[in-house]
Amino acid sequence: xxxxxxxxxxxxxxxxxxxxxxxxxxxxxxxxxxxxxxxxxxxxxxxxxxxxxxxxxxxxxxxxxxxxxxxxxxxxxxxxxxxxxxxxxxxxxxxxxxxxxxxxxxxxxxxxxxxxxxxxxxxxxxxxxxxxxxxxxxxxxxxxxxxxxxxxxxxxxxxxxxxxxxxxxxxxxxxxxxxxxxxxxxx
Numbered sequence: 136x137x138x139x140x141x142x143x144x145x146x147x148x149x150x151x152x153x154x155x156x157x158x159x160x161x162x163x164x165x166x167x168x169x170x171x172x173x174x175x176x177x178x179x180x181x182x183x184x185x186x187x188x189x190x191x192x193x194x195x196x197x198x199x200x201x202x203x204x205x206x207x208x209x210x211x212x213x214x215x216x217x218x219x220x221x222x223x224x225x226x227x228x229x230x231x232x233x234x235x236x237x238x239x240x241x242x243x244x245x246x247x248x249x250x251x252x253x254x255x256x257x258x259x260x261x262x263x264x265x266x267x268x269x270x271x272x273x274x275x276x277x278x279x280x281x282x283x284x285x286x287x288x289x290x291x292x293x294x295x296x297x298x299x300x301x302x303x304x305x306x307x308x309x310x311x312x313x314x315x316x317x318x319x320x321x322x
Contacts, residue, residue: 136322137161139179141169143187143198143216146263150304151183151214154315167199171207181210181295181322184217186302191219191229191266210295212318215264218298222289225272234283236262239307242281248290249321250278250297250314258309260287260301267300295321 138160140151148164155162165174174182182204187197201220205211213221219229240262244251268286271277279288279299288299297318303311 136180136319137178138181138183138319138322139174139177140164140183140185141167141199141201141204141217143167143185143201145186145188145215147302147304148185148187151185154304154312155183155319158312158316158319160319167201169200171200171203174204174207179209181212181318182207184211184213184220186215186217186263188216191216191223192231195220195223205296210318210322211297213296213298214302214304215300216266218289218300219266219268221296221298222268222270222272222275222286225274225291227268227272227275228270229266230269232265232267232284235265236281236283237264238262240281240283240301242279242287242301244279244288246276246278248276248278250288250290250299250317252317252320254310254313259307260303260309260311261305261307262301264300268298
């Protein structure tokens with residue numbers, strides 16, 4: 136199995152890469168301007184859209200060709216700004232958070248789904264965001280929420296496209312490796 140991490144300038148992009156390697160996956164980090172044809176030619180089975188510093192509210196153009204990647208018929212996991220981009224691409228609403236989150240936050244799993252299979256109903260995650268998804272696109276389902284951020288995790292109803300506002304790749308997130316493992320099982 137081969138899963139590439141799309142680099143959106145996030146401070147933890149290398150951690151996503153390392154978690155995937157730890158889980159035994161062939162992986163690499165690619166720029167968000169990489170042509171989608173190269174991804175197909177490389178035989179990539181799935182993508183992780185990393186977090187990053189661009190504000191989705193006014194710097195979405197810095198997120199490169201992610202719209203093209205979402206047209207590929209492969210599973211995608213968006214993290215932080217990667218998740219926000221997914222929502223925006225499919226006509227959801229994204230904007231500044233009423234309460235930006237930095238640090239530990241407890242999330243509640245509202246729908247177990249495949250991404251949260253065998254995980255507790257509540258656990259702590261690590262946050263680092265000013266923007267958030269305000270409204271999900273029509274074909275998406277809410278999976279998790281927190282007291283300050285209503286849309287912490289979501290998925291497309293018919294495709295294997297997932298988004299999480301928090302950072303499962305960092306040690307401070309409980310069950311982060313399990314979330315990645317569940318994503319790999321979906322592939």
